[in-house]
Amino acid sequence: MPERQLITGNEAAAEGAIAGGCRYFFGYPITPQNKIPEYMSAHLPEIGGVYIQAESEVAAINMLYGAAATGAWAMTSSSSPGISLMQEGLSYMIGAELPCVLVNMVRGGPGLGNIAPAQSDYWLATRGAGHGDGRCLTFAPFSVQEIYDLIGQAFPIAQRYRNPVMILADAVLASMREPCVLRERLDPPEEKPAWAVGGRRRGRQRNIVNSLWTDPPVMEEVNLRIQQRYEEAAQNETRWTEHGADAPEILVCAYGISARICQTAIEHAAEAGIACRLIRPISLFPFPTEVIADWAQRVKKVLVVELSMGQFIEDVRLAVEGACPVEFFGRTGGVLVTPEEVAERIIEIA
Amino acid sequence: MPERQLITGNEAAAEGAIAGGCRYFFGYPITPQNKIPEYMSAHLPEIGGVYIQAESEVAAINMLYGAAATGAWAMTSSSSPGISLMQEGLSYMIGAELPCVLVNMVRGGPGLGNIAPAQSDYWLATRGAGHGDGRCLTFAPFSVQEIYDLIGQAFPIAQRYRNPVMILADAVLASMREPCVLRERLDPPEEKPAWAVGGRRRGRQRNIVNSLWTDPPVMEEVNLRIQQRYEEAAQNETRWTEHGADAPEILVCAYGISARICQTAIEHAAEAGIACRLIRPISLFPFPTEVIADWAQRVKKVLVVELSMGQFIEDVRLAVEGACPVEFFGRTGGVLVTPEEVAERIIEIA
Amino acid sequence: MNTLATTKTIQPIYTRPDSLTDVQMRYCPGCTHGIAHRLVAEVLDELDLKDRTIAIATVGCSVYAYEYFDTDAVQAAHGRGPAVATGIKRCQPDTIVFTYQGDGDLAAIGLAEVLHAAARAENFTVVFINNAVFGMTQGQMAPTTLMGQKTTTTPLGRSVEQGGYPLNICELLAQIPGVAYLARETMTSPKRVRHAKRSLKKAFQVQAAGLGFSLVELISSCPTWWHMKPLEALQWIEDVMVEQYPLKVFVDKLEQGEQAEKNL
Amino acid sequence: MNTLATTKTIQPIYTRPDSLTDVQMRYCPGCTHGIAHRLVAEVLDELDLKDRTIAIATVGCSVYAYEYFDTDAVQAAHGRGPAVATGIKRCQPDTIVFTYQGDGDLAAIGLAEVLHAAARAENFTVVFINNAVFGMTQGQMAPTTLMGQKTTTTPLGRSVEQGGYPLNICELLAQIPGVAYLARETMTSPKRVRHAKRSLKKAFQVQAAGLGFSLVELISSCPTWWHMKPLEALQWIEDVMVEQYPLKVFVDKLEQGEQAEKNL
Amino acid sequence: MFRVIIDQQCCKSCGLCVEFCPQSIIELSSDMNEAGHHPAVVISEQDCTGCQMCALMCPDVCIEIYRIKVEAEASA
Amino acid sequence: MFRVIIDQQCCKSCGLCVEFCPQSIIELSSDMNEAGHHPAVVISEQDCTGCQMCALMCPDVCIEIYRIKVEAEASA
Amino acid sequence: MRQEVFMAGMGGQGVLLAGQLLAQAALEAGLELSWFPLYSPEVRGGRATCTLVIADGEVGSPVVGQPGSVILMDGIAVDNHLNRVRAGGLAVVNSSLAGDEIKRDDIDLVAIAATDVAVELGSEQATNMVLLGAYVQASGVVEAQAIEDALHRVLPERHHDYIPTNVAALQHGAQLAAEQLQ
Amino acid sequence: MRQEVFMAGMGGQGVLLAGQLLAQAALEAGLELSWFPLYSPEVRGGRATCTLVIADGEVGSPVVGQPGSVILMDGIAVDNHLNRVRAGGLAVVNSSLAGDEIKRDDIDLVAIAATDVAVELGSEQATNMVLLGAYVQASGVVEAQAIEDALHRVLPERHHDYIPTNVAALQHGAQLAAEQLQ
Numbered sequence A, B: 001m002p003e004r005q006l007i008t009g010n011e012a013a014a015e016g017a018i019a020g021g022c023r024y025f026f027g028y029p030i031t032p033q034n035k036i037p038e039y040m041s042a043h044l045p046e047i048g049g050v051y052i053q054a055e056s057e058v059a060a061i062n063m064l065y066g067a068a069a070t071g072a073w074a075m076t077s078s079s080s081p082g083i084s085l086m087q088e089g090l091s092y093m094i095g096a097e098l099p100c101v102l103v104n105m106v107r108g109g110p111g112l113g114n115i116a117p118a119q120s121d122y123w124l125a126t127r128g129a130g131h132g133d134g135r136c137l138t139f140a141p142f143s144v145q146e147i148y149d150l151i152g153q154a155f156p157i158a159q160r161y162r163n164p165v166m167i168l169a170d171a172v173l174a175s176m177r178e179p180c181v182l183r184e185r186l187d188p189p190e191e192k193p194a195w196a197v198g199g200r201r202r203g204r205q206r207n208i209v210n211s212l213w214t215d216p217p218v219m220e221e222v223n224l225r226i227q228q229r230y231e232e233a234a235q236n237e238t239r240w241t242e243h244g245a246d247a248p249e250i251l252v253c254a255y256g257i258s259a260r261i262c263q264t265a266i267e268h269a270a271e272a273g274i275a276c277r278l279i280r281p282i283s284l285f286p287f288p289t290e291v292i293a294d295w296a297q298r299v300k301k302v303l304v305v306e307l308s309m310g311q312f313i314e315d316v317r318l319a320v321e322g323a324c325p326v327e328f329f330g331r332t333g334g335v336l337v338t339p340e341e342v343a344e345r346i347i348e349i350a
Numbered sequence C, D: 001m002n003t004l005a006t007t008k009t010i011q012p013i014y015t016r017p018d019s020l021t022d023v024q025m026r027y028c029p030g031c032t033h034g035i036a037h038r039l040v041a042e043v044l045d046e047l048d049l050k051d052r053t054i055a056i057a058t059v060g061c062s063v064y065a066y067e068y069f070d071t072d073a074v075q076a077a078h079g080r081g082p083a084v085a086t087g088i089k090r091c092q093p094d095t096i097v098f099t100y101q102g103d104g105d106l107a108a109i110g111l112a113e114v115l116h117a118a119a120r121a122e123n124f125t126v127v128f129i130n131n132a133v134f135g136m137t138q139g140q141m142a143p144t145t146l147m148g149q150k151t152t153t154t155p156l157g158r159s160v161e162q163g164g165y166p167l168n169i170c171e172l173l174a175q176i177p178g179v180a181y182l183a184r185e186t187m188t189s190p191k192r193v194r195h196a197k198r199s200l201k202k203a204f205q206v207q208a209a210g211l212g213f214s215l216v217e218l219i220s221s222c223p224t225w226w227h228m229k230p231l232e233a234l235q236w237i238e239d240v241m242v243e244q245y246p247l248k249v250f251v252d253k254l255e256q257g258e259q260a261e262k263n264l
Numbered sequence E, F: 001m002f003r004v005i006i007d008q009q010c011c012k013s014c015g016l017c018v019e020f021c022p023q024s025i026i027e028l029s030s031d032m033n034e035a036g037h038h039p040a041v042v043i044s045e046q047d048c049t050g051c052q053m054c055a056l057m058c059p060d061v062c063i064e065i066y067r068i069k070v071e072a073e074a075s076a
Numbered sequence G, H: 001m002r003q004e005v006f007m008a009g010m011g012g013q014g015v016l017l018a019g020q021l022l023a024q025a026a027l028e029a030g031l032e033l034s035w036f037p038l039y040s041p042e043v044r045g046g047r048a049t050c051t052l053v054i055a056d057g058e059v060g061s062p063v064v065g066q067p068g069s070v071i072l073m074d075g076i077a078v079d080n081h082l083n084r085v086r087a088g089g090l091a092v093v094n095s096s097l098a099g100d101e102i103k104r105d106d107i108d109l110v111a112i113a114a115t116d117v118a119v120e121l122g123s124e125q126a127t128n129m130v131l132l133g134a135y136v137q138a139s140g141v142v143e144a145q146a147i148e149d150a151l152h153r154v155l156p157e158r159h160h161d162y163i164p165t166n167v168a169a170l171q172h173g174a175q176l177a178a179e180q181l182q
């Protein structure tokens, strides 16, 4: 494989997953991520993997549940309405402490909406995972290369915390072409986790994968164990990048495609004489609360930029905790913001 | 009908809905709310209404979508896993600006979990409604009478804001028996809303119920309109109650069954010499942010009590905004807290 | 001298049906979705149902059906048309309700909804467009894709291992007593088009008579994702698809009723 | 004097099957869920499959099946057993996988999943317990509830208007070519129980031979929600249910294969 | 006599009317319409039998057909 | 001769074994087990034919059946 | 006035019915109240508990950690819940199924061989009524007559045959409690 | 170095292909880049746009409000997007379909009758190549040869027949641009 290839975000997600060891894909087509299942249907069978087109997203997530129960490294991908349909299944995966990776290429909503880029599934990703106290570990790449890299890492992370991991991107990142350095494809580990089902011919005790705990204290223990893993993840997996001025007046917070836009916006703002620093959470759950809290002490204002009516901003506000005003700039329904508009907004609030 | 009857929360939800004008019910059985569909199946046909047992919660919410599109006053009820399955449909209802009422009698989760009381669907209720920026208007009664009263009010509220309204309760409230004063049953308004479909024999322009807006700026406008309604709802529908000391040391925040428990807990704490005030949000979205923010300025600490790992607390923290420390007391998985335990925790943090 | 005057009368013998708006349809050239729309509209015209009809657009290439039918309309979530129709019809029993669904919509994600609506004998009509592919999302395998057929997710052709067997929806529905009219038609020639219209008309008549669930499956072309010219696509239906999906009237309770009356 | 010594040999002729744990089942007295469990376990014993079997418990009274079958087990979301089984079997093709599903689970919420698994010719077995009611949630109408049958949500008896017609699952599945074994049995007498076991055995043999999807429907009693004594419940199956749900082997590809071989 | 009106903007040049006209009197024009298609045109309307095959097969409902009766009257 | 062992704690008194025993040698006991059921008991085991009808019909897998062979041997 | 009573026993022993009767009686007496059941998922038989809070004003928490009084219908109930009773409170215990090792000096303890009494009255099912009668007597929370009236309201018509036995059981229980409390 | 080019036209005019070729050429030149398409949901034909940012360092925002340069393939594109070009920027415009009322004095404006040229070359489809050739010439962002090389990489094998025509179109466009810019 040549070093640097011009591929789309969808291709990066698919090939990155394969390179990371994913061998099983269960999914249902939906724009703007169709190139992921199409890629998988062409490439997984070639290397002994399995592509199954599920009859629906409800079926897909439950196939994933079955696959994950065997210890397989499996994934699905979808876009907003499809992810909504997976909520019950996600809750079951969390309850049964099963790992998996899912991609959400977010589109404009609510309802059928459109297929334009949006970030309005932030709550669905970070607070969703259906009913109960569980959550998805959520990562938001902002370039094709980062999609490729993060999805590869998502599989071992999912296994480690025995929890679904969501890669949250959008219609722009999905169809964007950028140079991407491809690694060699790794094989998934041969040894299955101790909890996996698969017949007990090897003489072990039988394994049961289950989320039913009628006795509340037992159910609570499961929740505490899950919560414990989230805390570990907060220790180990919290990721973000910072760009811009070291002594900023304005702290800009944005993730994913918005953060890319803000990268250029803060340059424009700097040209207009306003020093900004951009904090870009890569992990949305766990959230890089501390670094935002820290900087919030030292700036005049925080500006949150997101492609929704104000979801991500709540996590930022929970981090800032009143240390300074938090301003908002968001568009929704598939409308993109431009760096020029963000810069204008920065100037306006500075 | 005699004045005061001893009925369960489930019966109050069903009869309250009928009394409020609901004539159409679409649902799928799930514990602990089965008495609601059972009541409806027995009583709706008697008064010319319709009870349909859907093949699933996915079907139920979409039947509700169809019913709502005709301007009918319709509802469904379910419990946690069923509500997860309704996420896509809810997003469609919001996108198509359709009103409906749904009840979630929350049980322990995640996954299949159990059927014991829990409040771990707080995010699902207040941030859920699937993908996109939409939300459910959410009300949390804390007694049988309040279930009865609130659900009756929920129908006109849903109509006014053209948005789903969720009544959020739990397994205790569902099966609890308390005296309840029943009103006479109201008929729903005869005149259908201008946007309702139903054939255009009356010579009007045709009506289209839709959530597909391929042009992002148009989709954004829909979102802004929805957001505008949420702001109106915040003006008109924000509800809470306050109990306890006028010069409190500790502010206790809790909703639903937890708030009932806290009512007695703060009395215990008072006996131990600690003055507490309990703020109980009745509307969870819109959230009574201001009153909490106000009191947070005047107390030493805030204690949040909820039957989950910490969901409601985020709304409280967003209101408190760092004004004072916010402490947490929560159990989950169906475990109840007792007033004694809460009082102990109050004493501990005071 | 006698002059010879002429009178010229212009008599429309085929015009755009009243039940279609004048919005141009967005289908690809030669896609028979358009014929199906026209036939439904003609039937609504002929039975004079337009003013009490509610069309349900589902998700697929026909998602914009609400722009084309000049009736009240509701756009439904992918696969859920029959549930939405149930909600509507139960609240407004005096309306005429139909869903317009593709094979991805009806046979993949929406299979449970259509079967259960039939079992409940819901009194609405389903227009089921079987084009053996997910058109809107760019040509992936549908449950009705034929064995060996190449699609964007069966790049080597559908095989039992990866995609299983085609689902014959009418054959399933024929097992359900709530079904009052059930037929499979296609639109590959003027004759077939006339047959298709006859079945659609029956289906709506059955609904108007309150006899229960009706569905007409229309084998339809997708020149774009079959990678064929429009005419080739029609030919492929005749040569290949119709073998897997035989054209047939499966259930006709109207006919049975009439028969029964005649036998008195 | 000759003494007469005696040897006493004790030979087990019926004992608890090895594939059941010794956990006591939580079913109501006389509920034939228990017989069904036993039969499956006996079949696993006899075919020596226990050590490579994965049982899938679904949601219904049999939700605790994972406690009863002494095999690896997975508890699945309501109705999604066949999807979960698909995931498992596709990743571990050398295992024996079965779902154990009630009629609410399989025929209501899970209808699409079971039909699509059959269409994909997934190579696992479904044990389908049809007791004409939602047992676990307290006796509501199921898709298989009989016309006129009273349940907690059809207090006046199931009617076409409110509940529609009963769904015959085997008759639907019989239309699908991916199905390799399909039978309907009941457990109302020792003879019926033996037949049921024979069908279950075939179903697992079909799976072991990799022939495709297999399902055995077992008409089962729910004394509790039918408000009958256990024996009365069996009688009601024989008198009433079996008419709606005729006992029959619908598909048997094993037999066909053997037949074919014999015909050589 | 028949008049066949093909909406030139609506036509997508699928050619089905061309194929199914028993009189073979429809062709695709070399002109392009706004959407970039070469619309169908009737080349010898006088041969039209009014059979409506074209209209039956047109997926875009572009075709309307009229019967034109010209009657001669004697006048003073 | 046959030995029929009915697990007294496991039995739920459904009575199916009682009904289906062709020999009519099973009855429900008047004793109560821990779960509050009156378990089935075999009243005249000597009449048992080992037909297993009881075991086939028991939904709770409470019944085990053994054949007991007593053979006489001549000894010195 | 605020009275809490927690009841526990084996599923089928009529714990919930006893609670509902008391609740109904309180309702008729014009009191405020809150009653809720909790089932625990034990394998054999299952267990049932319910909590009833009666007050002349606002009820407050329906959940009670340390109830003022309890009715415990068998040994397991005693093992699990007797120690939860507030000092100075009241426990009515079914000594037929709970053995004799019931020990608490800081509460009023009424031990009734309720199952034996019920069996004597011809219906083991009436155990709960014996205990309820004793409880009403000991606590005075409602009139004894009010429970008898409640029977007619709460029991479905088809079970009204049982009322006489139940009334007898209530009275027996009350009498035994009165004797013990003297 | 950071160059932005926004391209717009009618669906089917090859807007996206032109963008991809330029992107591929930049890739081969070792540059960083980001390319993304956006389709707009017009009824007739539909419209296509894409944005390409090329840089020798980090690309930053792939979304550009006021691009440094544009390629506008028809009148609608000119109407909607010409005014977005940054002052001092470059616009390459298809004058065959855009009429003559193209007015901006503050940018370099290259107006090419690309459709006419393409038709002359025997393939209306090559309009995009004429414009791309002109753009490459005018902007100098990559070598002309690099685009020709990219054609071989980007076009599927079965379309390689078209390459000669495309190359001719590229060269024609470049030449016309060179003439105009003199």
Ligand SMILES: Cc1ncc(C[n+]2csc(CCOP(=O)(O)OP(=O)(O)O)c2C)c(N)n1
Pocket (backbone or CB within 6 Å): A028, A029, A030, A031, A057, A081, A082, A085, C059, C060, C061, C062, C078, C101, C102, C103, C104, C105, C106, C129, C131, C133, C134, C135, C136, C137, C142
């Ligand atoms: C929940 C959900 N999943 C997936 C999609 C994406 N989607 C849109 S249309 C479609 C399939 C369309 O195929 P079909 O129903 O056969 O209609 P056609 O386009 O072929 O006419 C899919 C999968 C969606 N909109 N919503």
Ligand SMILES: Cc1ncc(C[n+]2csc(CCOP(=O)(O)OP(=O)(O)O)c2C)c(N)n1
Pocket (backbone or CB within 6 Å): B028, B029, B030, B031, B057, B081, B082, B085, D059, D060, D061, D062, D078, D101, D102, D103, D104, D105, D106, D129, D131, D133, D134, D135, D136, D137, D142
């Ligand atoms: C999503 C979801 N909806 C509803 C339920 C509630 N529920 C549990 S079991 C059941 C039906 C059980 O009936 P059946 O499958 O026939 O099994 P049975 O109990 O009769 O053996 C239902 C509706 C659930 N657990 N999850």
Ligand code: SF4
Pocket (backbone or CB within 6 Å): C026, C027, C028, C030, C031, C032, C033, C061, C131, C135, C136, C221, C222, C223, C224, C225
């Ligand atoms: S994609 Fe296929 S089904 Fe869709 S409009 Fe085009 S030809 Fe018709």
Ligand code: SF4
Pocket (backbone or CB within 6 Å): D026, D027, D028, D031, D032, D033, D061, D131, D135, D136, D221, D222, D223, D224, D225
């Ligand atoms: S409720 Fe019915 S199905 Fe469930 S265990 Fe009891 S008898 Fe069996």
Ligand code: SF4
Pocket (backbone or CB within 6 Å): E002, E004, E020, E021, E022, E023, E024, E025, E026, E042, E047, E048, E049, E050, E051, E052, E053, E054, E055, E065
């Ligand atoms: S009406 Fe018949 S003859 Fe006339 S143009 Fe149409 S197809 Fe040809």
Ligand code: SF4
Pocket (backbone or CB within 6 Å): C030, E006, E010, E011, E012, E013, E014, E015, E016, E017, E018, E039, E040, E057, E058, E059, E060, E061, E062, E063
């Ligand atoms: S059939 Fe209709 S769309 Fe096709 S070429 Fe003829 S007129 Fe045009």
Ligand code: SF4
Pocket (backbone or CB within 6 Å): F002, F004, F020, F021, F022, F023, F024, F025, F026, F042, F047, F048, F049, F050, F051, F052, F053, F054, F055, F065
């Ligand atoms: S084995 Fe046969 S004869 Fe013996 S007890 Fe059982 S049923 Fe009766």
Ligand code: SF4
Pocket (backbone or CB within 6 Å): D030, F006, F010, F011, F012, F013, F014, F015, F016, F017, F018, F039, F040, F057, F058, F059, F060, F061, F062, F063
């Ligand atoms: S069949 Fe089994 S459970 Fe029923 S009475 Fe006999 S031994 Fe007991």
Ligand SMILES: [Mg+2]
Pocket (backbone or CB within 6 Å): C060, C102, C103, C104, C129, C130, C131, C132, C133, C134, C135, C142
């Ligand atoms: Mg299709």
Ligand SMILES: [Mg+2]
Pocket (backbone or CB within 6 Å): D060, D102, D103, D104, D129, D130, D131, D132, D133, D134, D135, D142
């Ligand atoms: Mg059942």
